[in-house]
Amino acid sequence: MGSLKLILSSLVLVFVIAGVLIGAESKTYWGDIEVLKELKNGFDPGSLNPGSCVSSWDFTIDPCDNLFGEKFTCGFRCDLVVSGISRITELGLDQAGYAGSLSSISWNLPYLETLDLSSNFFSGAIPDSLSNLTRLRRLGLSRNLFTGEIPSSIGSLPNLEELYLDNNNLQGTMPASLNGLVSLKRLEIQSNKLNGTLPDLGSLRNLYYLDISDNAIVGEPPATLPSSLIQISMRNNSLGGTLIPESFINLMSLQSELIAIDLSNNELQGLLPSFMALMPKLSALSLENNKFTGMIPTQYALKAAVPDSGISPFARLLLGGNYLFGPIPDPLRFLKPGSANVRLVDNCLYRCPDAFFFCQGGDQKSLTEYLFC
Numbered sequence: 018m019g020s021l022k023l024i025l026s027s028l029v030l031v032f033v034i035a036g037v038l039i040g041a042e043s044k045t046y047w048g049d050i051e052v053l054k055e056l057k058n059g060f061d062p063g064s065l066n067p068g069s070c071v072s073s074w075d076f077t078i079d080p081c082d083n084l085f086g087e088k089f090t091c092g093f094r095c096d097l098v099v100s101g102i103s104r105i106t107e108l109g110l111d112q113a114g115y116a117g118s119l120s121s122i123s124w125n126l127p128y129l130e131t132l133d134l135s136s137n138f139f140s141g142a143i144p145d146s147l148s149n150l151t152r153l154r155r156l157g158l159s160r161n162l163f164t165g166e167i168p169s170s171i172g173s174l175p176n177l178e179e180l181y182l183d184n185n186n187l188q189g190t191m192p193a194s195l196n197g198l199v200s201l202k203r204l205e206i207q208s209n210k211l212n213g214t215l216p217d218l219g220s221l222r223n224l225y226y227l228d229i230s231d232n233a234i235v236g237e238p239p240a241t242l243p244s245s246l247i248q249i250s251m252r253n254n255s256l257g258g259t260l261i262p263e264s265f266i267n268l269m270s271l272q273s274e275l276i277a278i279d280l281s282n283n284e285l286q287g288l289l290p291s292f293m294a295l296m297p298k299l300s301a302l303s304l305e306n307n308k309f310t311g312m313i314p315t316q317y318a319l320k321a322a323v324p325d326s327g328i329s330p331f332a333r334l335l336l337g338g339n340y341l342f343g344p345i346p347d348p349l350r351f352l353k354p355g356s357a358n359v360r361l362v363d364n365c366l367y368r369c370p371d372a373f374f375f376c377q378g379g380d381q382k383s384l385t386e387y388l389f390c
Contacts, residue, residue, distance in 0.1 A: 049105065050076065052125055061116035061138075107131040111157065115139065124149045133157035135181065143182075145170040155179040159205070163187060167206070172197035183228070184208045191229070196220045207231050207250070215239050230254070230279070238280075250279040252303070259287030277301040281335065284308060289336070294320045297328040305360070306338035313361075318346035321357050330357065337362040337379065345369055 057065075057074055065072040105126050116138035124146045132150065135157040142165035143158065150156075153174050163185040171180070172194025180198070183205045190213030191206065198204075202223050207230040214236030218224065224243045230252040237258035238251065260280075273296050286308040293302060294316035302317075313336065321331040334357065342365040352359060354374040361369060362379030369376040 048125065050079075052105075052123075055122045059117050059119050059122045063116070065115070105129055109133045110137065111135040113137060118142075120144050122146065126150060127152065129153055130176075131155045134161065135159040137161055139163060141165070143168055143171075143187075147171065148173050150174065151176070153177055154200075157181045158185070160184040165189070167192055167195075167211075169194040171195070174198065176200050178223075179203045180205070182206045182209070186210060189213070191216055191234075193217075199223070202226070204228070218242055221245075225274070227251075244273060247274050248277045249275070250277075251283070252279045252281040254283055256280070256283040256285060258285065260285060260290045260293075273297065273299070275299050276329070277333075279303040280307070281305040282307075286310065289314055289317065289341070291316045293317075294331075295328075300329040300331060301333040302331060303333065303335040304339070305335045309336075309339040309341060311341065312343035313341055313346055313349075313366075315346050315348070318348040321359055322348040322352045331359070333358045335360045337364065339364055340382070341366060343367075345373070349373070349375065 053074060054076060057071055060071070106128050108126070108129060108131065111133045112135070114137065115134075118141035119134075119139060120141055122144065124144070126149075129150050130152055132147075132153060133155070136159065138161065139158075140162040143163050145168050147153075147156070147168070148170035151174065154176055156171075156174075156177060156179070159181040160183070163182075165187065166189035167182065167187055169192040171177075172192060175197075177198050178200050179202060181203075184207070187206070187209040189211065191211060193216040195201075195204075196216060196218065198221060200223060201221050203226040204221075204224060205226070205228045207228045209232055211229070211232040211234055213234065215229070215234055215238065218227070218239050219241035221243050223245055225245050225247040227242075227246060227248070228250040230250045232254050234251070234254040234256060236256065238256055238260065242249070275296055276298050278293070278299065278301070281303045282305065284307065285304070288311040289304065289309055291314040293299060294314060317331070317334060317336075319325075320328070321334050324330055337360045341361070345361070345366060345368065349359065350373070352373075352375070359375040360378070361375045362377070363382060365382050366376075367381070369381055371377050
């Protein structure tokens with residue numbers, strides 16, 4: 018059995034097929050024509066480039082089997098496999114300048130594995146009908162004008178590995194149904210208007226990249242996070258509470274693969290968790306602009322300044338903009354510029370002169386602010 022791959026761009030539509038073909042006069046499968054009709058009807062007509070394949074479709078003739086006809090459609094003939102079932106597996110419309118709503122499209126494409134509509138001007142709600150794409154592995158809706166909430170139906174896509182919803186105007190909370198995406202490896206929802214608390218993400222055992230930064234999410238970090246994570250970014254939210262070990266219990270293993278954590282610009286408080294310095298591959302930690310207090314753990318200084326063949330050193334350690342007090346840990350005093358990106362400005366530290374590069378670029382807090390340290 019062959020496979021059919023459909024790739025759409027602003028100028029060209031190409032159907033590629035492998036398998037046994039039926040004669041030269043074959044027609045496009047009727048079901049695909051209906052999908053193409055829905056797709057075109059969902060676009061803002063003003064966003065269709067003149068002369069493009071999509072703008073040429075009027076469906077009075079076969080939209081793809083008109084290679085030798087007098088009227089141009091897309092210039093490529095679409096053949097059928099013997100069974101009469103075409104298998105569209107990839108649909109890409111990224112950076113094509115299209116606009117309009119997707120709500121009227123049924124997405125009856127049972128073999129689709131990749132749908133990329135990124136960097137366009139699509140608006141309105143993300144339709145529940147995307148849940149029809151049960152074989153979907155990659156869904157890209159980034160950098161559009163989508164509004165409304167993330168539909169809970171997305172959580173019913175059992176094969177989804179990559180989900181990109183970043184840089185839209187999505188509101189509401191992250192649906193708990195995202196826990197159903199057991200195959201998910203990459204989740205990017207940054208730069209929206211999401212609020213509420215975070216759902217428990219511990220069941221996403223294949224997730225390695227998580228970015229929910231630049232939203233308005235509140236509450237504490239999730240009680241559990243998948244041990245498969247390699248990078249976490251939750252910066253620029255309103256997360257509060259403390260980073261007690263229980264918050265990151267699955268990440269504390271000596272086999273942890275985590276290399277980067279960014280929790281900057283939140284409302285986190287309490288003491289800096291020393292266990293983060295024990296994560297063997299963690300090399301980038303940003304906790305800037307929170308409300309952490311207490312002294313800088315010696316483990317942090319050792320991980321940044323003293324190379325250890327057993328664990329990765331801190332290449333980035335950003336702790337500025339908190340209420341940390343006390344002296345600078347001795348190992349940091351021997352840290353040379355360029356060896357690591359360390360920043361300690363805007364705290365309550367004493368003896369943090371400009372002679373140390375990590376004290377440059379800002380002062381420590383004033384005497385009045387010291388009262389909060």
